[in-house]
Amino acid sequence: MTLNHSITHSLGDGDGDVESTLPGISEGEIVVLRSKRRKKSISAYRQGGRIIISIPARMSKADERSVIPEMIAKIRAQEADESPSETILLDRVTQLLDLYAPEITQRPQSINWRAMRERWGSCTSVDATIRISDRLKGAPAYALDYVLFHEAIHLHHFDHGPEFKAVLARFPEEGRAEAYLEGFEAAERRYMPPTVLPGAQVL
Ligand SMILES: [Zn+2]
Numbered sequence: 001m002t003l004n005h006s007i008t009h010s011l012g013d014g015d016g017d018v019e020s021t022l023p024g025i026s027e028g029e030i031v032v033l034r035s036k037r038r039k040k041s042i043s044a045y046r047q048g049g050r051i052i053i054s055i056p057a058r059m060s061k062a063d064e065r066s067v068i069p070e071m072i073a074k075i076r077a078q079e080a081d082e083s084p085s086e087t088i089l090l091d092r093v094t095q096l097l098d099l100y101a102p103e104i105t106q107r108p109q110s111i112n113w114r115a116m117r118e119r120w121g122s123c124t125s126v127d128a129t130i131r132i133s134d135r136l137k138g139a140p141a142y143a144l145d146y147v148l149f150h151e152a153i154h155l156h157h158f159d160h161g162p163e164f165k166a167v168l169a170r171f172p173e174e175g176r177a178e179a180y181l182e183g184f185e186a187a188e189r190r191y192m193p194p195t196v197l198p199g200a201q202v203l
Helices: 061-082 086-100 141-153 162-168 174-191
Strands: 030-035 043-047 050-056 110-114 121-124 129-133
Touching (some): 030 061, 043 061, 086 129, 086 141, 121 141, 129 141, 141 162, 141 174
Parallel strands (some): 030 050, 110 129
Antiparallel strands (some): 043 050
């Protein structure tokens, strides 16, 4: 990847009065790039698990501080439009279990989107709560379904033993979904390792 940015400065660099983490933002989620090519425009986009915000190199720190939360809010709002609500996710889990694992009668109490960069989902069987990585917002249905189904099986099978695997293998697009998730992770590693962006502050 070619990074068309000169990174000359980063948010919170130096003067110590900027919060290192913004509310609702997980560590490493926001990367601010200062671009000499940019005159006025600001862009923000999701890349893998991160939000990349590109601003003009000359922008003042005060402007930067006010503009970044706006851009984050914008991205979040777009994603909220694209991502299924918790109710839809709960319905989907019920459908998946009815279809592929009718012997599992447990149902999740709640499903929440969560900023998780190391995992695709998690299931806490004690209180039957499922969390899904927000990296799956906007993912193709088969990939999201696969992760939902995986976590839902954990309501009954707590580990990844042979019984768990046998149930998971009933998901018809397991191979395709695995390939999607692996490709996503490979792209994250390839394009956005933090070491590639010296000077870009990772919040
Ligand atoms: Zn698992």
